[in-house]
Amino acid sequence: MRTVKMQPEEPGMARASPAGDPVALICGGGSFPGAVAEAIARRGRRPVMFGVKGWADPKVIERYAHHWIAIGQAGRLFRLARAEHCREALFIGTLLRPPLSQIRLDWQTLRLMPRVIRFFRGGDDQLLSGVASVLEQGGLRIIGLHEVAPEILVPEGVLGRYRPSARDSADIARALDVIAALGRFDVGQAAVVADNNVLAVEAAEGTDNVLARIAELRRGARVTTPPGVGVLVKAPKPGQDQRFDLPAIGPRTIENVARAGLAGLAVAAGSTIIAEIAEVIAAADRAKIFLVGVSADTRR
Amino acid sequence: MRTVKMQPEEPGMARASPAGDPVALICGGGSFPGAVAEAIARRGRRPVMFGVKGWADPKVIERYAHHWIAIGQAGRLFRLARAEHCREALFIGTLLRPPLSQIRLDWQTLRLMPRVIRFFRGGDDQLLSGVASVLEQGGLRIIGLHEVAPEILVPEGVLGRYRPSARDSADIARALDVIAALGRFDVGQAAVVADNNVLAVEAAEGTDNVLARIAELRRGARVTTPPGVGVLVKAPKPGQDQRFDLPAIGPRTIENVARAGLAGLAVAAGSTIIAEIAEVIAAADRAKIFLVGVSADTRR
Numbered sequence: 001m002r003t004v005k006m007q008p009e010e011p012g013m014a015r016a017s018p019a020g021d022p023v024a025l026i027c028g029g030g031s032f033p034g035a036v037a038e039a040i041a042r043r044g045r046r047p048v049m050f051g052v053k054g055w056a057d058p059k060v061i062e063r064y065a066h067h068w069i070a071i072g073q074a075g076r077l078f079r080l081a082r083a084e085h086c087r088e089a090l091f092i093g094t095l096l097r098p099p100l101s102q103i104r105l106d107w108q109t110l111r112l113m114p115r116v117i118r119f120f121r122g123g124d125d126q127l128l129s130g131v132a133s134v135l136e137q138g139g140l141r142i143i144g145l146h147e148v149a150p151e152i153l154v155p156e157g158v159l160g161r162y163r164p165s166a167r168d169s170a171d172i173a174r175a176l177d178v179i180a181a182l183g184r185f186d187v188g189q190a191a192v193v194a195d196n197n198v199l200a201v202e203a204a205e206g207t208d209n210v211l212a213r214i215a216e217l218r219r220g221a222r223v224t225t226p227p228g229v230g231v232l233v234k235a236p237k238p239g240q241d242q243r244f245d246l247p248a249i250g251p252r253t254i255e256n257v258a259r260a261g262l263a264g265l266a267v268a269a270g271s272t273i274i275a276e277i278a279e280v281i282a283a284a285d286r287a288k289i290f291l292v293g294v295s296a297d298t299r300r
Numbered sequence: 301m302r303t304v305k306m307q308p309e310e311p312g313m314a315r316a317s318p319a320g321d322p323v324a325l326i327c328g329g330g331s332f333p334g335a336v337a338e339a340i341a342r343r344g345r346r347p348v349m350f351g352v353k354g355w356a357d358p359k360v361i362e363r364y365a366h367h368w369i370a371i372g373q374a375g376r377l378f379r380l381a382r383a384e385h386c387r388e389a390l391f392i393g394t395l396l397r398p399p400l401s402q403i404r405l406d407w408q409t410l411r412l413m414p415r416v417i418r419f420f421r422g423g424d425d426q427l428l429s430g431v432a433s434v435l436e437q438g439g440l441r442i443i444g445l446h447e448v449a450p451e452i453l454v455p456e457g458v459l460g461r462y463r464p465s466a467r468d469s470a471d472i473a474r475a476l477d478v479i480a481a482l483g484r485f486d487v488g489q490a491a492v493v494a495d496n497n498v499l500a501v502e503a504a505e506g507t508d509n510v511l512a513r514i515a516e517l518r519r520g521a522r523v524t525t526p527p528g529v530g531v532l533v534k535a536p537k538p539g540q541d542q543r544f545d546l547p548a549i550g551p552r553t554i555e556n557v558a559r560a561g562l563a564g565l566a567v568a569a570g571s572t573i574i575a576e577i578a579e580v581i582a583a584a585d586r587a588k589i590f591l592v593g594v595s596a597d598t599r600r
Contacts, residue, residue, distance in 0.1 A: 174485070181481045185474070187498035198487035201501040204523055205513055213505055223504055
């Protein structure tokens with residue numbers, strides 16, 4: 001068994017990850033954990049899945065070396081990660097704030113609880129950063145997707161055949177401003193703007209829900225901008241810890257944008273997860289909507 | 301026929317409204333136009349309803365002296381208002397941004413169109429302020445509800461039997477901050493905050509839709525704060541022209557707040573419409589939720 005350094009990294013201290021070093025993937029729901037595991041394996045590192053019970057999809061998790069953990073089992077996670085020689089861990093997939101009744105605490109977590117509880121009352125960002133600092137105390141460095149699988153992130157520029165018009169670009173800028181204005185409330189990874197009107201702001205409901213709402217408001221004539229006008233913009237909150245809860249898009253996002261009658265979607269380049277990028281681009285082209293990665297520089 | 305002054309008022313010039321002076325009510329949908337007409341009549345002025353075709357409810361409009369107008373018929377409105385001796389007009393009821401195809405223009409409106417079109421691309425506030433300035437040029441002074449029927453507006457303080465807890469008060473303050481942060485985007489008359497988490501921000505969908513969403517997210521375990529925690533806050537956007545589009549609550553709002561599992565609702569005192577106040581308070585007491593009018597002073 002290799003010796004594993006269990007002390008937290010010095011801040012700012014760069015550390016090389018040997019090519020063969022395994023990575024612990026703490027996996028929530030959805031298919032993204034599988035896409036990330038594949039990308040990590042392609043780069044010659046071994047993914048070890050830690051599926052969160054109740055959230056992670058067994059079909060996704062069980063294709064790789066894996067363990068199941070419950071929220072609150074930090075001790076178990078440390079033990080298993082150590083046995084698997086993982087020094088780095090990555091959060092990936094949907095992991096919603098759990099109801100307290102579903103949390104199963106182990107002794108080590110209980111010892112850490114006073115710190116975690118403090119974070120629980122903030123927004124998701126605060127909670128996750130808190131959890132990360134607790135895990136790092138236990139010797140697991142929490143890394144970001146850009147460090148191990150940057151190809152899973154949306155690149156900058158126009159990705160498909162269609163491009164945003166000048167009006168679309170103005171709508172994109174306004175939606176980014178809305179997201180920025182809400183950043184300090186730890187809310188709002190997405191907004192819909194059509195011809196300068198803010199039609200929707202995402203909070204707890206998720207992007208699919210936002211798009212379904214636009215489609216429905218359109219049917220009920222509460223949204224009266226003509227089809228083909230308007231954009232969905234997804235971006236992390238300003239100052240968001242890039243290791244957690246990055247916005248994600250997939251083929252279904254494209255379908256829903258089209259169904260909502262929008263011209264296209266813009267996402268933050270370098271910090272939006274896109275699995276199956278070729279399929280997503282093909283879907284956008286078929287739906288005749290644009291898909292563009294906007295750089296952080298274009299954000300005011 | 302009385303001589304009617306058709307020149308716009310000098311800005312800042314106070315003008316007494318003789319008790320008997322009729323008031324033109326430009327009526328959108330919902331039941332509020334009826335409640336306002338009643339309050340105006342109780343104060344000894346004659347309400348004249350101008351129902352907007354496609355929006356106003358004939359059952360509400362036809363209980364009073366009334367005319368029907370289409371959006372875009374400013375000339376017809378001026379003519380009829382003059383014949384009815386109305387020098388003051390009030391906008392009341394739901395009036396959503398109409399699809400261009402539904403607008404019927406008369407000649408006088410066509411002459412005014414270049415000015416109106418400029419306003420059309422802004423948010424609702426800009427559009428309405430634009431329409432108001434156009435109507436004032438035609439000799440109709442646009443007044444606010446507080447000038448003719450202040451009893452239709454929510455007063456300050458706790459209105460029912462239940463009071464907000466300290467946590468509720470903190471949630472109310474946070475929701476008011478969210479609404480304030482979105483004001484410059486001409487969006488967001490309501491937000492839901494539960495235990496410091498922003499669960500929903502209203503844009504084009506309307507408050508009933510927001511509350512239904514919270515109830516549904518709760519059923520799907522995407523909202524995990526326990527029932528009885530969280531507040532709905534409604535307030536005009538900061539700097540909003542108080543003559544238009546004030547937030548409104550009724551017994552249905554109370555039912556929906558209760559169904560969403562929230563502790564209560566807070567609304568901006570003096571600028572939130574409440575028809576049937578006794579019924580609304582009784583409904584809040586029955587549902588064991590608080591209802592409070594918060595003063596502008598408590599807003600940061």
